[in-house]
Amino acid sequence: MARVTGLGGIFFKARDPAALGAWYAKHLGLDVDDWGGARFAEDASRAGYTLWSPFAADTGYFAPSTQPYMVNFRVDDLDALLAQLRADGVAVDERVEESEFGRFGWIMDPEGTRIELWQPPA
Template sequence: MNKTILTLSVAILLVSCNSKTEKTNDMTEKKDQTEKPASKVDSTPKVTGVGGIFFYSENLEETQKWYEENLGIEMNDWGSSSFDSRDMDNPEQINSLQWKPFKKGDEYFSPSKKEFMINYQVQNIEGLVKKLKENGVTILDSLETYDYGKFIHILDKEGNKIELWEPI
């Protein structure tokens, strides 16, 4: 089933790329005028995408089985599913959105009392943390670095726990 999703994704990507190539060939002069200079890299501390969607489940195994059987979402060794995509501004860069149900009552969402948590992919996480502190945002832990990125957790104004992630 995962191969079907991958094949469909590749087909969509190829059609999209072909469409963009045709438009680009027709508008070469405009393209040259609108491209960002390679030396100018945006390092503004900000969210650049959604990195994960996490939610509680009353019966984790049944929920995972339901999503796999009905929607073709296969679980990896971590009990989540990865949805990969390409960065439009940097096509060599592969982005990954993690989708994961958690057993209801798991403490990973604490201190939030909500049934969900969103992970946002960010750039310049150190700069963003500095900005958040200056703005009085509740920072729940310290910046942690792993093989797959840097993480920190915050609370929004309504008490929703948010996970910030900068890929390495």
């Protein structure tokens, strides 16, 4: 039977796609190509995986964003990245959550979208 094998991409609207792409490149290190997006190759030698997960329409998990979605990025050093983002003036949630799934932190991008940063367990 044919089936989905992974996440093919995250596509969303932005008021200023070029400026938002530049922000993600500067603050999160995304390698944004000339066409405006970033491609991630799977690396089996690194921890982590990709999830697809619908949330209830009334979830508060994305707050304070009012967007109907949240992007989760895998990171290699959550503490260092959050410190750099704070130094850069990015809105960083003070809470860091730890669980059996790893460590999580959150930021807001310039368009008010909540971004989850995930450091998988070693």
